[in-house]
Amino acid sequence: MDIIILFIGFVFLAKRKYDWVIFIILLLSSNYMQMRLPLEFIRPTFPFPHQILDTSLLLYLCLYFKVISNRKMDIRLSQTIGVVLLFFYFLIAAIMDVSRNVEISDILFYLRGYLLLTFIFIAGSFSYDVILKVLKKVYYATATICLIILFQRFTNIELIPFIPINLERGVKAPIFAIFCSFLSLINVFKVSRPKQIAHVIVFLLPILLNSKMTYLLSIVLIYVLYLIIKNGVNVVKSITYIVLVMIFLNIVLVLFPTISERIMEIQGNLSTIGTENAGDNFSFRMAHAYERLMYVLNGGFFEWFHGVGFINERNFKSGIFTIGLLNEEHNIIQLDTGDIAWSILFVRFGIVGTLIFIFFLLRLIIQLLKLYGVCKLFGCYLLVALFFQSLGNAVLVDGFFYILPLLFLGCKKNSALLVLNSANK
Structure with a gap:
């Protein structure tokens, strides 16, 4: 297909x-x-x-x-410095991997998805309206998938063979349902009130039926954060305070899984680790990230700088981690997970690489929040994704996740505004 x-x-x-x-x-x-x-x-x-x-x-x-x-490429260094720094880190990390006999094919295989970050270099060739049309297509495609999920759930007629998480929770909502729910709540596309209510129901109902706690709380946090910023609170100070608080909370959640369970009221315990249902267990995710963080912290320079590296899972023979889901051979998956982004950051990027990745993301967030309209919305979304949604899935480390934010940041309308602002100084 x-x-x-x-x-x-x-x-x-x-x-x-x-x-x-x-x-x-x-x-x-x-x-x-x-x-x-x-x-x-x-x-x-x-x-x-x-x-x-x-x-x-x-x-x-x-x-x-x-x-x-x-077309003539319209690139502004201030917009691209985060991506350039991240790519420079990838280059050094790849050289280090080669020196440790990691196959070049493994390195290219792992890094190829980040090629999508180069969208920032061609974003200036597209108008704001073109990128807004892309967002609308994502919005209505997500709505269509949500409608299909609801139809199949209530009629038991299968149109598309979605695989449910389990029989009770059913099919997981599409990844863009979080942001689209938020867009419908604030009525970005200015539809009539009945249509807006219908859109909100279509986006939220699959999330509620699936009991996806991180999705639902992410929507609430994005909405609250957007209202705070919209009401004129200083962007830089707000982000600084929020980042400090969220970093502290994330450290607590990773280091003390029992405390995090009480705070978030999530059921489960470590006895399910390594079983098929462990991915739904919050304590499992925290323990998963904690084990990989401790491995990096107790390692040498290479582990601090680059973690385990970009080696492919099939070529990684060391069974150094005891916490993880089982693969088809009933062995614990060592490197990759779809449950928590921080595990991947620690094990693939190490401490230095994780900090560089966070710098790239925070810089992108601040740039978006300083702009207007949809750009601010993406800034709020990415901030919540960094410090909350990242505890429930690994989308934060996927290259596709940044396509729309990078395009909105670098499109022609923003470039024109930046030139105008510079001329007025």
Whole structure:
């Protein structure tokens, strides 16, 4: 199916329908919005075995080179410094990996998803309206998936073979349901009140039925944060205080899982670690991150700088971690997880790399919050994702997660405003 979608993307690219091209890249790179689907959907074999991310990267590279060959690139250093610093870290880390006999194919395989961060370099070639059209497509595509989930839930008629988390909780909502719920709550697209209420219900109901606590609380936190910033509170001071408080809370949550369970009122205990249902257990996630953090802190320079490295899971033979889900061979998965972003940051990036990644993200957040409209919304979303949603899934370390924020930050309207502000000083 991804090959058909890729072909459609090429058609839109030839017609310069860039909003459709970017939407298709986002759809494919997110593995169909991270919906749980059978392997034949997410690991296609036609015309040869491959991953959907690779299909999206092929379309993205064609878009990238078409843009830079036809248009003058409008790049501002202040917007790109976070991405450039992160890429510089990747380069040094990759060299360190090669020196430790990690296969170059492993390094490229792991880092390829971050190629999507280079969207910031071509964002100035697109108008604000084009990027807004992409957001609308994401919004209504997410609404459509939510409607299908609800229809299947209440009728038991299967239209798409989504895989439920379990029989009681049903199918997980698409990853963009969090942000789209927020957009519908504040009525970004100015629809009528009845339509707005319908949109809110469509986005929120799958989350409520799935009992996805982190999703629901993320929406509340984004909304509260947006109201605080909208009412004129100093952005830099607000972020500084919020960041300090959230860093402290995250340290407490990681180091003291029992306290975090009481605070968040989440049931579960460490006896389920290593079992199939452990991924739904908050204490499991905290213990998972804690074990990997302790490994890095007790390691040498390499572990501090780069963690375990970019080695592929299949080539990593050391069973150094005892906490994790089981793979098909009933061995504990050592490096990768979809449950908590901090585990991946610690084990792949080490302490230094994690700090650089946080710098990249905080700089992006501050730049977005200093702008207007949808940019502020993305700033609020990313801030909550960094310090709260990251405890419930690993989307924070996925390259596709930053496509829209980077495009909104660097698009033509923002570039024009920056030039105007500089001229007025």
